[in-house]
Amino acid sequence: MLKYKRILLKLSGEALAGNQKFGISSDVLDNFARQLKEVHDLGVELAIVIGGGNIFRGIAGQEQGFDRATGDTLGILATIMNAIALQNSIEKMGVPTRVLTAVQMPEIAEPYIRRRAIRHLEKGRIIILAGGTGNPYFTTDSGGALRALEIGADILAKGTKVNGVYDKDPQKFADAVKYDNISFDETLTKNLKVMDAAALSLCRENDLPVIVFNILEDGNVKRMVNGEEIGTIVKN
Ligand code: UDP
Numbered sequence: 001m002l003k004y005k006r007i008l009l010k011l012s013g014e015a016l017a018g019n020q021k022f023g024i025s026s027d028v029l030d031n032f033a034r035q036l037k038e039v040h041d042l043g044v045e046l047a048i049v050i051g052g053g054n055i056f057r058g059i060a061g062q063e064q065g066f067d068r069a070t071g072d073t074l075g076i077l078a079t080i081m082n083a084i085a086l087q088n089s090i091e092k093m094g095v096p097t098r099v100l101t102a103v104q105m106p107e108i109a110e111p112y113i114r115r116r117a118i119r120h121l122e123k124g125r126i127i128i129l130a131g132g133t134g135n136p137y138f139t140t141d142s143g144g145a146l147r148a149l150e151i152g153a154d155i156l157a158k159g160t161k162v163n164g165v166y167d168k169d170p171q172k173f174a175d176a177v178k179y180d181n182i183s184f185d186e187t188l189t190k191n192l193k194v195m196d197a198a199a200l201s202l203c204r205e206n207d208l209p210v211i212v213f214n215i216l217e218d219g220n221v222k223r224m225v226n227g228e229e230i231g232t233i234v235k236n
Pocket residue numbers: 011012013014015050051052053054056057058059071072073074075076078079131132133134135136137138139140141142143
């Protein structure tokens with residue numbers, strides 16, 4: 001039994017780099033694509049929002065002397081590069097996909113049009129929504145929350161390199177404790193890093209649950225859509 005029928009899966013750009021610090025690992029891409037095909041074959045409607053941190057982040061760009069909006073534009077373009085790469089990997093497995101961009105580049109991909117995105121899902125295509133929100137000063141977490149609401153997704157699933165939300169950084173503290181469930185309010189009062197504040201408040205105000213899970217562990221996307229207890233669920 002599927003727990004979630006239509007999901008918005010936010011894939012971190014950082015995870016795409018694999019063991020390297022930078023760029024696109026074709027092994028990771030193929031692993032993502034395999035996992036996506038697996039749940040697509042179960043009849044799940046899949047919309048993907050992909051990050052760009054493996055290539056460029058606006059905030060990091062500021063340290064190199066870029067103004068923020070310019071750095072963010074480079075970040076937005078990075079997400080589109082990742083989207084095109086992911087599309088290639090998914091289509092190699094025979095699953096039809098469409099890339100829809102928040103900034104127009106019609107020679108490469110369709111513009112994002114909400115009703116068209118929904119139509120693609122209904123026709124069984126995986127959609128990859130690239131370019132975040134299309135605006136600087138935002139992140140792809142906000143893009144993910146926004147698109148999840150627009151397409152009426154059952155959940156915003158955040159696939160990252162860590163397997164959930166902890167009370168402190170598990171990479172620094174051996175005694176860090178993972179939450180299985182937590183409320184939006186609690187993540188805010190405890191200042192836990194689930195997503196940026198803009199993305200979190202969109203989800204909280206519109207009652208959209210979020211699940212944070214480790215996408216690098218094979219089979220986790222399927223476990224997530226089946227409602228198995230993985231990662232952390234954040235809701236009101
Ligand atoms: N970005 C932006 N507006 C958006 C989405 C992304 O300006 O709506 C830029 C921003 O500079 C961000 C970069 O694109 O740092 C890459 O996205 P993100 O950091 O969210 O990727 P991830 O953390 O998932 O790798």
